[in-house]
Amino acid sequence: xxxxxxxxxxxxxxxxxxxxxxxxxxxxxxxxxxxxxxxxxxxxxxxxxxxxxxxxxxxxxxxxxxxxxxxxxxxxxxxxxxxxxxxxxxxxxxxxxxxxxxxxxxxxxxxxxxxxxxxxxxxxxxxxxxxxxxxxxxxxxxxxxxxxxxxxxxxxxxxxxxxxxxxxxxxxxxxxxxxxxxxxxxxxxxxxxxxxxxxxxxxxxxxxxxxxxxxxxxxxxxxxxxxxxxxxxxxxxxxxxxxxxxxxxxxxxxxxxxxxxxxxxxxxxxxxxxxxxxxxxxxxxxxxxxxxxxxxxxxxxxxxxxxxxxxxxxxxxxxxxxxxxxxxxxxxxxxxxxxxxxxxxxxxxxxxxxxxxxxxxxxxxxxxxxxxxxxxxxxxxxxxxxxxxxxxxxxxxxxxxxxxxxxxxxxxxxxx
Amino acid sequence: xxxxxxxxxxxxxxxxxxxxxxxxxxxxxxxxxxxxxxxxxxxxxxxxxxxxxxxxxxxxxxxxxxxxxxxxxxxxxxxxxxxxxxx
Numbered sequence: 108x109x110x111x112x113x114x115x116x117x118x119x120x121x122x123x124x125x126x127x128x129x130x131x132x133x134x135x136x137x138x139x140x141x142x143x144x145x146x147x148x149x150x151x152x153x154x155x156x157x158x159x160x161x162x163x164x165x166x167x168x169x170x171x172x173x174x175x176x177x178x179x180x181x182x183x184x185x186x187x188x189x190x191x192x193x194x195x196x197x198x199x200x201x202x203x204x205x206x207x208x209x210x211x212x213x214x215x216x217x218x219x220x221x222x223x224x225x226x227x228x229x230x231x232x233x234x235x236x237x238x239x240x241x242x243x244x245x246x247x248x249x250x251x252x253x254x255x256x257x258x259x260x261x262x263x264x265x266x267x268x269x270x271x272x273x274x275x276x277x278x279x280x281x282x283x284x285x286x287x288x289x290x291x292x293x294x295x296x297x298x299x300x301x302x303x304x305x306x307x308x309x310x311x312x313x314x315x316x317x318x319x320x321x322x323x324x325x326x327x328x329x330x331x332x333x334x335x336x337x338x339x340x341x342x343x344x345x346x347x348x349x350x351x352x353x354x355x356x357x358x359x360x361x362x363x364x365x366x367x368x369x370x371x372x373x374x375x376x377x378x379x380x381x382x383x384x385x386x387x388x389x390x391x392x393x394x395x396x397x398x399x400x401x402x403x404x405x406x407x408x409x410x411x412x413x414x415x416x417x418x419x420x421x422x423x424x425x426x427x428x429x430x431x432x433x434x435x436x437x438x439x440x441x442x443x444x445x446x447x448x449x450x451x452x453x454x455x456x457x458x459x460x461x462x463x464x465x466x467x468x469x470x471x472x473x474x475x476x477x478x479x480x481x482x483x484x485x486x487x488x489x490x491x492x493x494x495x496x497x498x499x500x501x502x503x504x505x506x507x508x509x510x511x512x513x514x515x516x517x518x519x520x521x522x523x
Numbered sequence: 524x525x526x527x528x529x530x531x532x533x534x535x536x537x538x539x540x541x542x543x544x545x546x547x548x549x550x551x552x553x554x555x556x557x558x559x560x561x562x563x564x565x566x567x568x569x570x571x572x573x574x575x576x577x578x579x580x581x582x583x584x585x586x587x588x589x590x591x592x593x594x595x596x597x598x599x600x601x602x603x604x605x606x607x608x609x610x
Contacts, residue, residue: 171545172545173544173545176545177566237573238570238573239566239569239570239572239573240566240570243566
């Protein structure tokens with residue numbers, strides 16, 4: 108089978124630290140936090156009252172009033188980030204309006220806000236506003252379909268929902284479609300907008316959210332012994348993928364290549380992570396990429412800051428890299444951006460691509476106390492250089508979801 | 524709700540259509556067509572029917588919705604359904 112190389116030629120990102128890579132990437136390198144107090148609804152009954160809200164995202168800049176009324180926030184985030192990524196890629200509509208171009212997006216919560224609105228109307232027994240838009244606004248595939256409708260991409264249009272690894276699995280699936288010749292250009296990534304009263308309350312019962320409310324910017328402490336959970340956030344990360352050959356031919360800017368994808372299931376417990384499943388996802392991605400473990404120069408960790416994840420992920424990294432794990436720079440950008448569920452994997456792959464392109468490794472912020480179970484190099488002193496080893500820079504991005512769904516992506520600087 | 528004068532019905536209909544389609548009231552004339560003139564689709568038409576049902580306490584059957592596509596027809600339809608409900 109003819110295996111084609113896959114280039115990233117456009118990126119779009121909306122995150123709690125801003126809109127667009129020009130704003131988000133420098134803020135990440137500076138180690139700024141995007142976490143703040145929730146102001147959009149009453150939090151008096153919650154234990155965790157902080158979140159990563161995309162306050163810089165202004166839907167009016169991207170949509171008219173009527174579009175806004177028909178698009179759930181998750182579709183708004185996905186479509187706005189896609190618009191940025193397409194513009195960045197230099198692809199024009201003639202190249203997207205095709206059966207050879209498609210969309211694969213990940214989401215964990217889909218149109219959750221709209222679901223809550225129409226459930227509230229239903230349970231109010233006619234006392235609240237009903238709507239004929241409820242289903243098309245809230246369905247999980249609304250984002251990917253709205254993207255296709257806007258850009259007329261007529262090829263594969265698929266929504267992936269594997270909790271926190273949705274965005275990474277979406278990019279992995281899109282990568283394979285191009286690699287094996289089933290598509291020429293893919294819009295791939297993830298979006299989620301899960302910061303709602305109902306979701307916050309449901310997470311509260313699981314006791315996995317940080318309750319360090321007094322200082323939101325310092326709440327999320329991945330790999331630190333005093334970590335107490337993740338901070339829920341929202342956002343979108345989108346990549347434009349095409350073959351390296353096509354990208355070179357049209358003179359496009361190439362951020363880097365996606366070269367490997369590993370996907371596994373723990374098949375053990377619905378929430379309790381299993382380092383073996385996580386390690387296999389990394390091993391398979393590295394094998395798929397056709398590289399050796401010692402070529403990997405950076406790991407963008409899943410790094411949620413829950414007790415269980417960070418210990419399990421550290422264990423998994425040691426299983427894969429052996430003694431070299433102790434020399435490997437590993438960072439959790441969730442320390443700054445929070446955990447945007449189905450968007451997180453995609454945003455972190457955008458971050459990994461920018462790291463290999465810019466030659467800088469983002470930090471893990473808020474690290475304070477050493478944990479015996481988490482004893483690797485988490486880049487806690489601030490951003491650092493991403494040196495080239497024997498060859499081009501290579502990063503891997505880990506995403507491990509509830510359900511035991513693991514997805515790992517390997518990205519490489521363009522090898523000439 | 525008691526029977527309304529036609530001008531009052533038209534006024535309410537215009538308010539509903541303007542709000543649902545995010546359009547200026549001044550664009551709305553009796554002959555204005557929701558789809559051809561205002562770019563509405565079938566989902567908008569359904570939403571407008573829901574709002575009309577709420578505002579006028581009437582029930583618009585599914586097969587009547589295609590008759591609710593110009594401002595004038597909507598006003599006429601609301602009057603007919605109110606009359607039917609009053610019998």
